[in-house]
Amino acid sequence: xxxxxxxxxxxxxxxxxxxxxxxxxxxxxxxxxxxxxxxxxxxxxxxxxxxxxxxxxxxxxxxxxxxxxxxxxxxxxxxxxxxxxxxxxxxxxxxxxxxxxxxxxxxxxxxxxxxxxxxxxxxxxxxxxxxxxxxxxxxxxxxxxxxxxxxxxxxxxxxxxxxxxxxxxxxxxxxxxxxxxxxxxxxxxxxxxxxxxxxxxxxxxxxxxxxxxxxxxxxxxxxxxxxxxxxxxxxxxxxxxxxxxxxxxxxxxxxxxxxxxxxxxxxxxxxxxxxxxxxxxxxxxxxxxxxxxxxxxxxxxxxxxxxxxxxxxxxxxxxxxxxxxxxxxx
Amino acid sequence: xxxxxxxxxxxxxxxxxxxxxxxxxxxxxxxxxxxxxxxxxxxxxxxxxxxxxxxxxxxxxxxxxxxxxxxxxxxxxxxxxxxxxxxxxxxxxxxxxxxxxxxxxxxxxxxxxxxxxxxxxxxxxxxxxxxxxxxxxxxxxxxxxxxxxxxxxxxxxxxxxxxxxxxxxxxxxxxxxxxxxxxxxxxxxxxxxxxxxxxxxxxxxxxxxxxxxxxxxxxxxxxxxxxxxxxxxxxxxxxxxxxxxxxxxxxxxxxxxxxxxxxxxxxxxxxxxxxxxxxxxxxxxxxxxxxxxxxxxxxxxxxxxxxxxxxxxxxxxxxxxxxxxxxxxxxxxxxxxxxxxxxxxxxxxxxxxxxxxxxxxxxxxxxxxxxxxxxxxxxxxxxxxxxxxxxxxxxxxxxxxxxxxxxxxxxxxxxxxxxxxxxxxxxxxxxxxxxxxxxxxxxxxxxxxxxxxxxxxxxxxx
Numbered sequence: 195x196x197x198x199x200x201x202x203x204x205x206x207x208x209x210x211x212x213x214x215x216x217x218x219x220x221x222x223x224x225x226x227x228x229x230x231x232x233x234x235x236x237x238x239x240x241x242x243x244x245x246x247x248x249x250x251x252x253x254x255x256x257x258x259x260x261x262x263x264x265x266x267x268x269x270x271x272x273x274x275x276x277x278x279x280x281x282x283x284x285x286x287x288x289x290x291x292x293x294x295x296x297x298x299x300x301x302x303x304x305x306x307x308x309x310x311x312x313x314x315x316x317x318x319x320x321x322x323x324x325x326x327x328x329x330x331x332x333x334x335x336x337x338x339x340x341x342x343x344x345x346x347x348x349x350x351x352x353x354x355x356x357x358x359x360x361x362x363x364x365x366x367x368x369x370x371x372x373x374x375x376x377x378x379x380x381x382x383x384x385x386x387x388x389x390x391x392x393x394x395x396x397x398x399x400x401x402x403x404x405x406x407x408x409x410x411x412x413x414x415x416x417x418x419x420x421x422x423x424x425x426x427x428x429x430x431x432x433x434x435x436x437x438x439x440x441x442x443x444x445x446x447x448x449x450x451x452x453x454x455x456x457x458x459x460x461x462x463x464x465x466x467x468x469x470x471x472x473x474x475x476x477x478x479x480x481x482x483x484x485x486x487x488x489x490x491x492x493x494x495x496x497x498x499x500x501x502x503x504x505x506x507x508x509x510x511x512x513x514x515x516x517x518x519x520x521x522x523x524x
Numbered sequence: 525x526x527x528x529x530x531x532x533x534x535x536x537x538x539x540x541x542x543x544x545x546x547x548x549x550x551x552x553x554x555x556x557x558x559x560x561x562x563x564x565x566x567x568x569x570x571x572x573x574x575x576x577x578x579x580x581x582x583x584x585x586x587x588x589x590x591x592x593x594x595x596x597x598x599x600x601x602x603x604x605x606x607x608x609x610x611x612x613x614x615x616x617x618x619x620x621x622x623x624x625x626x627x628x629x630x631x632x633x634x635x636x637x638x639x640x641x642x643x644x645x646x647x648x649x650x651x652x653x654x655x656x657x658x659x660x661x662x663x664x665x666x667x668x669x670x671x672x673x674x675x676x677x678x679x680x681x682x683x684x685x686x687x688x689x690x691x692x693x694x695x696x697x698x699x700x701x702x703x704x705x706x707x708x709x710x711x712x713x714x715x716x717x718x719x720x721x722x723x724x725x726x727x728x729x730x731x732x733x734x735x736x737x738x739x740x741x742x743x744x745x746x747x748x749x750x751x752x753x754x755x756x757x758x759x760x761x762x763x764x765x766x767x768x769x770x771x772x773x774x775x776x777x778x779x780x781x782x783x784x785x786x787x788x789x790x791x792x793x794x795x796x797x798x799x800x801x802x803x804x805x806x807x808x809x810x811x812x813x814x815x816x817x818x819x820x821x822x823x824x825x826x827x828x829x830x831x832x833x834x835x836x837x838x839x840x841x842x843x844x845x846x847x848x849x850x851x852x853x854x855x856x857x858x859x860x861x862x863x864x865x866x867x868x869x870x871x872x873x874x875x876x877x878x879x880x881x882x883x884x885x886x887x888x889x890x891x892x893x894x895x896x897x898x899x900x901x902x903x904x905x906x907x908x909x910x911x912x913x914x915x916x917x918x919x920x921x922x923x924x925x926x927x928x929x930x931x932x933x934x935x936x937x938x939x940x941x942x943x944x945x946x947x948x949x950x951x952x953x954x955x956x957x958x959x960x961x962x963x964x965x966x967x968x969x970x971x972x973x974x975x976x977x978x979x980x981x982x983x984x985x986x
């Protein structure tokens with residue numbers, strides 16, 4: 195692939211925002227998208243429709259997948275294969291598998307990651323009659339909403355922990371973790387604590403960070419676990435600034451506890467960083483207490499030459515996850 | 525009514541291999557299976573290991589496993605199925621086990637070196653060199669194990685059989701199997717078949733089919749659970765010395781796969797059921813307890829699944845003619861190491877049928893379709909068209925691969941996944957399943973709502 199061109203992998207909100215920021219800064223950019231549409235998971239979010247429309251004049255190469263094979267990263271499409279050298283991962287979040295979330299039992303049909311439920315919805319296909327959506331966050335609520343609009347009879351949200359958002363009245367919220375699923379062919383039951391939900395579809399709407407391409411920087415949901423489109427746009431702005439920084443010298447960042455800092459490498463000319471923790475709460479940045487509100491905050495560095503971040507002490511024990519249970523912040 | 529030389533009941537790896545070997549000799553074969561696709565029974569729930577050690581050492585399964593093991597390289601070459609030879613490392617991870625190591629080593633060396641499998645002891649330092657993730661004082665290394673792409677094996681056998689004219693009756697349950705004089709009458713839920721001979725390779729239901737032929741046996745389903753991690757943790761099969769002591773299972777191990785995953789298991793769950801493929805917390809805890817101390821965990825747990833072992837009352841394979849007629853051969857209790865033994869079982873069945881009067885023609889060569897998109901990308905080929913439309917980026921599966929799977933007989937989503945490895949990578953299908961449903965319904969020419977994941981009732985969309 196041509197030298198000097200930044201290749202953004204993924205044309206969702208983060209990829210398109212980053213492309214726009216980089217183009218504005220005079221970079222040459224290509225945006226590659228696996229699907230036949232742009233917008234990624236953000237198409238579920240009407241609050242960013244205007245923004246996506248504005249970004250849609252960015253040229254995007256659709257149905258072009260980036261694949262990692264035999265130690266090389268390749269862009270593959272109907273027209274052929276190219277090697278991708280200078281890429282940025284904007285492929286969105288990874289949805290954890292049932293096994294990873296400690297959901298055991300049978301393996302029936304009807305259990306879908308967030309993306310699949312949305313992709314089928316876009317195609318006009320209904321994933322079930324009675325649906326449980328696992329996770330209480332902006333995206334899970336929006337999806338449950340959409341499902342009801344498209345004729346799903348009942349929608350539950352299963353909240354593994356108290357969320358930072360409220361579910362609207364017509365969606366029933368069940369608190370607890372899913373332990374087992376039952377069904378010989380199609381899903382029949384989901385067990386939440388001692389409660390049995392008789393549903394025929396389960397959507398996993400929890401996000402994890404994920405960068406499948408070694409050596410690529412990452413942006414948006416691929417980089418931080420946030421459930422807010424503004425945070426996604428913010429990461430694009432910060433990364434563009436970081437990339438366009440003349441000096442490659444990086445600040446020292448020291449993090450204690452489960453806190454995510456973006457960007458991963460903070461260059462010297464960057465004035466701000468994004469600090470995220472999915473459960474919200476407070477963190478201490480260079481001695482100053484910062485409220486993470488809905489799960490993240492953009493913190494002004496005020497010219498500091500090193501950054502120290504820690505979780506406020508009383509919250510630390512609650513964050514210690516155990517293997518094969520959900521992490522504390524779900 | 526159709527007439528065949530041989531009807532095989534069961535399209536698992538054993539039934540397919542029997543059909544494959546027979547059809548190479550020009551025999552007219554029909555295969556009947558209740559599932560919608562081949563390999564959807566016992567054959568879908570194991571770890572794909574070709575074994576060496578199988579106690580008790582004088583059992584039929586032990587003997588057939590050794591013979592079958594040696595047939596695998598040729599079989600894999602013939603069909604173009606990936607097979608990788610490696611060692612099994614039986615690790616002493618405590619002082620007590622270390623004390624047990626010398627006598628076990630002597631026994632294994634005596635038993636297996638004469639049969640062509642090298643057995644060595646390796647010390648702690650060497651163990652750390654070859655398996656940096658494994659904790660242990662020393663290990664017994666047994667050569668001649670292998671991992672095989674077992675899904676691909678099933679599908680290549682299926683395709684080869686079809687290309688040689690084998691007639692498949694899938695989604696069809698056998699309701700009666702009887703030898704009447706020179707013939708065998710096979711009644712099914714979709715009409716009757718007539719043949720000169722029959723082979724019962726019905727796995728979990730082989731006891732039911734056998735009872736129709738007058739052979740009284742029982743088969744129980746014993747569940748084995750496996751955990752899949754998305755990174756390689758070992759480069760050989762690793763297990764602990766203590767596991768050899770347990771009855772009814774070799775105890776499972778930490779097993780590398782051909783596509784960069786690691787499997788822990790299978791376990792041996794208590795109880796018996798022919799249909800419960802569930803995974804329960806105690807299964808997972810037992811595996812974590814067993815292997816958590818043996819290896820350092822690398823990668824994420826991406827899947828937990830269970831398989832069922834069809835165990836006979838004797839605990840050994842039962843390979844026998846029906847009491848009433850030697851025109852029917854029963855294969856009962858073909859559990860682990862059934863995959864290993866399968867090529868040997870097929871040859872044994874061929875021999876038994878010939879003794880019962882079946883005429884075999886001379887062998888015919890087999891030819892099969894080519895490379896997957898992923899293989900081509902690895903080899904650096906330039907591709908385009910439908911091969912360039914990647915549906916599953918994690919595993920590099922293209923539209924052309926899905927179309928090939930459908931041409932090869934895939935009728936369900938699992939059928940496509942097992943054939944192509946679609947949705948089996950790190951993201952477990954989040955980027956591909958939506959598109960796959962659309963494309964599969966298009967290729968099959970059916971409405972998306974009539975697609976199923978594996979069997980009846982497992983609908984995908986409303």
